[in-house]
Amino acid sequence: MRLVQLAELLKAEVRGGAPDLDITGVASIQAARPSDAVFVEDAALLRNALSSNAGAIIVSGKLNAAADDSGKALLVAANPKLAFARAAKLLCSKKVEAAIDPTAQIAPDVVRGRHIAVAAFAVIEAGAHLGDESVIGAGAVIGQGVKLGRQCRIYPRVVIYPGTELGDRVVVHAGAVLGSDGFGYVRDNETSEYIQFPQQGRLFIEDDVEIGANTTIDRGALEETRIAHGVKIDNLVHIGHNVRVEPNVVIAAQTGISGSCLIGAGAVVGGQVGIGDHVEIGEGVILGSGSGVLTHKKLKGAGIVHWGRPARPLHQYLKELAVLSRLGAGPRQTRSRKGTIEQPPPKKE
Numbered sequence: 001m002r003l004v005q006l007a008e009l010l011k012a013e014v015r016g017g018a019p020d021l022d023i024t025g026v027a028s029i030q031a032a033r034p035s036d037a038v039f040v041e042d043a044a045l046l047r048n049a050l051s052s053n054a055g056a057i058i059v060s061g062k063l064n065a066a067a068d069d070s071g072k073a074l075l076v077a078a079n080p081k082l083a084f085a086r087a088a089k090l091l092c093s094k095k096v097e098a099a100i101d102p103t104a105q106i107a108p109d110v111v112r113g114r115h116i117a118v119a120a121f122a123v124i125e126a127g128a129h130l131g132d133e134s135v136i137g138a139g140a141v142i143g144q145g146v147k148l149g150r151q152c153r154i155y156p157r158v159v160i161y162p163g164t165e166l167g168d169r170v171v172v173h174a175g176a177v178l179g180s181d182g183f184g185y186v187r188d189n190e191t192s193e194y195i196q197f198p199q200q201g202r203l204f205i206e207d208d209v210e211i212g213a214n215t216t217i218d219r220g221a222l223e224e225t226r227i228a229h230g231v232k233i234d235n236l237v238h239i240g241h242n243v244r245v246e247p248n249v250v251i252a253a254q255t256g257i258s259g260s261c262l263i264g265a266g267a268v269v270g271g272q273v274g275i276g277d278h279v280e281i282g283e284g285v286i287l288g289s290g291s292g293v294l295t296h297k298k299l300k301g302a303g304i305v306h307w308g309r310p311a312r313p314l315h316q317y318l319k320e321l322a323v324l325s326r327l328g329a330g331p332r333q334t335r336s337r338k339g340t341i342e343q344p345p346p347k348k349e
Contacts, residue, residue: 001022001023001024001090001091002019002020002021002022002023003017003018003019003020003021003022003023003055003056003073003075004019004020006023006037006056006075006087006090006091007075009086009090010058010075010077010083010086010087011077012058012075012076012077012083013075013076013077014073014074014075014076015073015074015076016071016072016073016074017055017056017071017072017073017074018073019073021055021056021073022035023035023036023037023055023056023087023091024036024091025037025088025091025092026038026084026087026088026091026092027054029045029048029049029052029054030052032052032053032054032055033053033054033055034053034054034055035055036053036054036055036056037054037055037056037057037058037075037084037087037091038052038054038056038057038058038084039057039058039059039080039081039083039084040057040058040059040063040080041060041063041080041081042063043063046059046063049072050072054072055073056072056073056074056075057072057073057074057075058074058075058077058080058083058084058087059074059075059076059077059080060076060077060078060079060080061076061078096117096135097117098114098115098116098117098133099117099118100116100117100118101118101119101120101121101122101138103120103121104118104119104120104121104122104123104124104136105121105122105123105124106118106122106124107124107125107126107127107128108126109126109127110124110125110126110127110128110129110130111128111129111130112130113129113130113131113132113133113134113150114132114133115132115133116130116131116132116133116134116135116136117134117135117136118130118136119135119136119137119138119139119140119156120138120139121138121139122136122137122138122139122140122141122142123140123141123142124136124142125141125142125143125144125145125146125162126144126145127144127145128142128143128144128145128146128147128148129146129147129148130142130148131147131148131149131150131151131152131168132150132151133150133151134148134149134150134151134152134153134154135152135153135154136154137154137155137156137157137158137174138156138157139156139157140154140155140156140157140158140159140160141158141159141160142154142160143159143160143161143162143163143164143179144162145162145163146160146161146162146163146164146165146166146179147164147165147166148166148170149166149167149168149169149170149207150168150169151168151169152166152168152169152170152171152172153170153171153172154172155171155172155173155174155176155213156174157174157175158172158173158174158175158176158177158178159176159177159178159180160172160177160178160179161177161178161179161180161203161219162179163179163200163201163202163203163219164178164179164202164203164204164205164219165202165203165204165205166205166209167204167205167206167207167208167209167229168207168208169207169208170205170207170208170209170210170211171209171210171211172211173210173211173212173213173215173235174213174214175213175214176211176212176213176214176215176216176217177215177216177217178203178205178211178216178217179202179203179217179218179219180216180217180218180219181196181199181218181219181241182199182218182219182220182221182225182240182241182242182259183218183240183241183259184196184197184199184221184241184259185197197221198221198222199218199219199221199241200221200222201219201220201221201222201223201224201225201241201242202219202220202223202224202225203217203218203219203220203224203225203226203227204224204225204226204227205217205227206226206227206228206229206230206231206247207229207230208229208230209227209228209229209230209231209232209233210231210232210233211233212233212234212235212236212237212253213235213236214235214236215233215234215235215236215237215238215239216237216238216239217238217239218239218240218241218243218259219241220241220242221241221242221259223242224242225239225240225241225242225243225244226243226244226245227239227245228244228245228246228247228248228249228265229247229248230247230248231245231247231248231249231250231251232249232250232251233251234251234252234253234255234271235253236253236254237251237252237253237254237255237256237257238255238256238257239257240256240257240258240259240260240261240277241259241260242259242260243257243259243260243261243262243263244261244262244263245263246262246263246264246265246266246267246283247265247266248265248266249263249264249265249266249267249268249269250267250268250269251263251269252269252270252271252272252273252289253271253272254271254272255269255270255271255272255273255274255275256273256274256275257269257275258275258276258277258278258279258295259277259278260277260278261275261277261278261279261280261281262279262280262281263281264280264281264282264283264284264285265283265284266283266284266302267281267282267283267284267285267286267287268285268286268287269281269287270286270287270288270289270290270291271289271290272289272290273287273288273289273290273291273292273293274291274292274293274309275292275293276292276293276294276295276296276297277295277296278295278296279293279294279295279296279297279298279299280297280298280299281293281299282298282299282300282301282302283302284301284302284303285299285300285301285302285304285306286303286304286305286306287299287306287307287311288305288306288307288308288311288314290309291306291307291308291309291311292308292309292310292311293306293310293311294310297310297311299311301313308320
C-alpha cells in the first residue's frame, strides 16, 4: 500500500519522505525493513527509529517536530500505537483460499456462504449456516443449526454446540468450546443426589468478538448467554450460563465467571480473577489480577481499580495492607545511648 493511501485510512498526516513509498508491513524498530512502518511514543525511541531501516515512522504531533528534518517519512497520528495496530491489520491480513477439503463432513442442508474454506476432518452438522468468507479449521465441529456470520475464523478443534449463533468477524481460537451446558444442579436432600437443572438456552456471540484458545462459554439455562460486540477474551477463560458481557470488555487468562453475572461495558478483568454468581460489575470497572468477587456483589465506578479477595477499591486495599503489616511487626525497637528501648505497637487508626 502506498504511504499516502495508508495515511488516509489511518486518518494520519504524511510529513517528509516520499508519499508514493510502498509500505508492505509493520515491524519493531530493530527488525524493520525499508518497506516497514514502525511507531514511537517517546523521544528516546524516536532517535533509534530515525537511524533504523524503517521506511515510515508513526509518531504523535508532539514528536514530529524533532524528526521533520530527518528525511524519514512520518505519519503523524493522535495515537501512534493505535494507528500502528490498525496499520498491521490493513497490511498483514491473510488471504485464505476458498476450498472444501474432501475429508470434511458437511450435512447436505448446510447453508454455505460465498468463498468459505473448510479444512480437513471438520464436521458441520445439519441446518448450520456458514456466512460469506468464513474459515473452519481442521477438526472443528459446528453443531446442528449453528449460525456463523460473515468473515468468521474458527481455528482447529473448536467445538460449537447447537443453539449457538455468531455474528460477523468473530475469531475463535483452537480448542475453545462454545454453547456447552452450564454447571447447574439441584440437590435432593433425601438421597444426596444432584439433578441437572435444565440447560436448554442459547448462546449469542455478537460482531467483532475474539475468543482465546481453550476458553469455554456456556449457553443459557432457560434463556441466553450473550457476549456483546467488541469483547476480547483471552485463553483459558470460563464464562458460565446466563452471563451477559457488554460491549468492549477485556477479560484476561484463567478468569472464571459464574452464572448470571453482568459485566458492564468497557470493564477490564485481569488474569485469574474469580467472580461468584449473580455479580454485577459496573461499566468501566477494572478488576486487578487474582481478585475475587463474592456472590451477589455489585462493583461500580468507571476507572476505579478493585483488588484483593474480596475485591475492594485499590486505595482501601492498600490501606488495609499497611495496617496489617504494622500489626504483624510487633513492638518497635529504638536505640539510645543507654541501650535498646522497646516502643509499644502503634495505635489502630
